[in-house]
Amino acid sequence: MPEAFEGLGFLTMPIIFIGAMYFFVMMPQKKRDRRHREMIDSLKVGDNVVTVGGVVGKIINIKDDEFVVETSVEKTQVKIKKWAIRDVEQLEQA
Numbered sequence: 838m839p840e841a842f843e844g845l846g847f848l849t850m851p852i853i854f855i856g857a858m859y860f861f862v863m864m865p866q867k868k869r870d871r872r873h874r875e876m877i878d879s880l881k882v883g884d885n886v887v888t889v890g891g892v893v894g895k896i897i898n899i900k901d902d903e904f905v906v907e908t909s910v911e912k913t914q915v916k917i918k919k920w921a922i923r924d925v926e927q928l929e930q931a
Contacts, residue, residue, distance in 0.1 A: 882899060883895065883896065884896050884925055885925065885926040886904070886906065886926065888921045888923060889921050892906065893926065894907050894909075903916050904916070904919065905917075
């Protein structure tokens with residue numbers, strides 16, 4: 838076997854490890870990021886949301902990169918960045 842190919846066996850395991858890390862870590866994270874971005878883009882006035890800090894409220898205004906959320910019975914209004922929205926609450930139909 839030529840001397841140029843002797844180091845190939847040494848490189849095989851790191852390449853396999855990097856490939857496995859990509860498929861088991863990077864791809865699922867990209868999928869989660871894409872779903873979160875789609876969820877943020879589909880939000881509209883009137884949707885109930887939960888932030889990463891646990892604030893729950895209803896969207897009353899949408900600006901470029903932030904939402905104005907009404908959070909309580911006293912109608913407290915809070916400006917929240919779009920990236921801080923964790924989830925949309927689904928209201929149960931009676």
